[in-house]
Amino acid sequence: MPSALPYVFASAFLLPGILALLIRDPRRSRVVGFGGSAVASFLGLVVTMVGATRETPMRIPLPAPVPWVASELFLDGLSAFFLVLIFFIGFLVSVYAVGYMKEFDAHRRGQAAPLLLNLLLLSMAFVVSAGDMLSFLLGWEAMSLASYFLVVLDHEKREARQAGLIYLIATHIGTGGILLAFLFLVQTTGSFSFNGFAAVPIADPAILSATFGFALLGFGTKAGIFPFHIWLPYAHPEAPSPVSAVMSGVMIKMGIYGIVRFLFYLLPSPPVSFGAILLTLGLLSGVFGVLYAIIQHDLKRLLAFHSVENVGIILIGIGAASLCQATGRPDAAKLLLAGGLFHVLNHATFKALLFLGAGAVLQGAHTRNIEKLGGMMRGMPLTGIAFLAGSLAISAVPPFNGFASEFAIYRGLWAAAGSSGAVGVFLAAMAGLALIGGLAVVCFVKVVGTIFLGNARSAQASAARDPSVSMEFPMGTLAVFCLGLGVFPSFVMDRLMEITSFLPSAGVAAPASGGKPFTLAIALAIAIGGLSLLRTYLLRRNGQRAGGTWGCGFPYSTPRMQYTASSFADPILHVFQGILRPHTTRKERLSGRFLLEVEHETHFHDLLENGLYLPVYRLFVQAAFQARRLHPGFIHLYLGYILGALVLLLVFFH
């Protein structure tokens, strides 16, 4: 029976997608395509939840893609965890897409979206359950291509085409890295399957380092880790919002899956340096991600940079776990790895929620520029509440889920710092994590404040209304999960402690005293609820009247006098200007002695983008232009090349 599962799922995802292409009526096509994907995802969620109770890993043989290599699906606890993630977010996003994708009804290509989204979900499920190199790479490539086509769905826009190109280059450099890493493993072990890789450890430290390095390049690019994050702020904003939710919530986690699979399963007993590198990259991603997010005005670009930040937090957990494992602190390692994986789930929950909320805002106000929004809590109260829940979660405010996983990571770091050894490293990681958390609060107070509060800065913003039920339902569900996972984190943490049971532990699972989130939530509810009642009573007794906002004695106040997102971020920009490098241009128009107009513009350049990637890119383009001279179109010359190649082959390999 289990051997039929892959085929059942493949058809459950692909058939509705193909049907959606064939149906001419765009509305019906959306319902069939995305509805089908929602059903398939829900089915997958149920099956995975039921199957996850199995003790032994599940193995399902597949027909071999190449004659002499066996191919199989291999499902263990780690795979099941990521499958739950994919199907959970996949289900909610598909429901959302039924309502949202009507933006594309006018274009025929909108009807390709269901097939592409379903292909993306299916290929991700395939990636995390692949048991050998070939099926993994097949799934990986299908995932990359499906997401590429979704990014360029709106290909009439130049930005979308550019984002697609950057993404395509980045993802294939990544695939190249992963392929090389696998080939090193194949060369060492003589096997193509993951079980074979794990059986024989790599003895040569140089090869081990090379394998890890290429795997880090490949998976790090997909995950959006700091030096390889360059594609993420381009691709996420250009994709349709439900696709951004899937890409940011789930797809970049495939990179995390790969790193965890390599570090803890395929490369047994990695050296200390691997963990140290990951921890450093995690801290860098976290700080840079949140700093770049603070200065953005484009809502979806801002959220994309927060993915860089949160992947950083996840990596702090995973890297420190590896460090602890290598230095003989398995208790802390287990807590840290479980915390990192918990943050994977939590980030998927709140980031999907925030992208879906951004989609609702975008649909209502037709702009991603948060400087043109404002006061939307009045027109979109439901979206506003859901977005606020997501913002509290991503800012790691207890009792929401973002805090729950960071707390697990903190406890792991604290336990690691408590036992002997490099105390400073773990304490520095704690300080870094604290700074990241504080800056995230800055960013999301800015976002919620400028979008939903105050006065509307444009007519479109004040006209926006809450979207349809099919879009409200997923946002509401995700908001409930943001709070629920924060109040009852042990549901997930206990499972994750089982999944990470390959790391031996001695009594670490006991939650620290006073860390009970449920008690805290009750205490907060009683205190805040009681005071709200008191306030209502006193207001009724003392009287309340509405008046204008106090304007310092001046009679008028316009929406233009509010603090904007840029002015809000200015103090942070001022402090970190060495890193953020603002370029300011000022143009003045004078008439005689009088200043008529001042134009003041500030731009930011990504340090790495200008300093590293663009020069390398230009070098490649130049080299390509030079190489073009080699094929001028003379058939004789090409025959000569073939002859030359043959001669060289005979000389060297005879």
Add this chain to the structure above:
Amino acid sequence: MTFAAHIALFILLGPLLVGVVRKTKAFLSCRQGAPVFQPFLDLWKLFRRGVVRSMTASWIFDLSAPVVLGASLVLAAATPLWSREVPLPMHFILFLYLMALPRFFQTLAGLDTGSAFGGLGSSREVAVSAMAEPALILSFCGLAYLGGADTVSGMVTGVPPGRVLWRPDVILLAGTMFLLLLAENARIPVDDPATHLELTMIHEAMVLDHAGVDLAMIQLASGVRLVLFSALVSGTLFPEALSLPPFLAIPAAVMKVILSGALIGAAEAGMARMKLSRVASYLLIATVLAAIALAVRHAG
């Protein structure tokens, strides 16, 4: 019963501490100043007043004052003030992160009325507290090592009594905590709660549009938070006072609060407010001091 007493003590000592600070400042600058109990009278007046509510504001504005005071009281429930037992033991990291909850709603409320002052205050408030975060966590780590526990109450009450004052790491940590107390509670040299110009303020600019009950709750909350910080500092320096029987412990707690009020007042009277751009260096100094304290602890 002890729960109610604990919370009530925080609520009563908050305005007292603010009054003592103001009186000390007035005394040191050769003014007479308002009576020490003036903050109580102010609160009483505010609780009886009606409210003018901005037409721009949303439900977040209405929720902000209860959240600010409620969350501050929950934090107070985890802080040892007069006894080794606290009603709600809390991990120190949870404690630190819970401080973000009132801040989040307070700063959102500042933006909610659409006033430039509110935005100005909110923006500065979150920036200052974000930069204070590393120093806070490092000094809490230091206190946790000192007390040998990871709950807030455990780390303060676990400090070994006697001669603790003369240890360099204790002095450094108490100093850091005092710097953070000034920064986190809108005191000079970071913020001036008594200035007459909104443009130079942080906290007061943010709450400018709150009136009546809302303003009373917010002022009460800032008093509670000030007591909370001073209880952490004084608890670390004089842990013996927490082991006294209740009829002695409560007067001792009151004395400690009055003393720290005098100290804060003296510090404020002797300093001028910094430029906002200097606050980052101030907080960096606090971070470095905390790091040195941790290094001293591990070296010695």
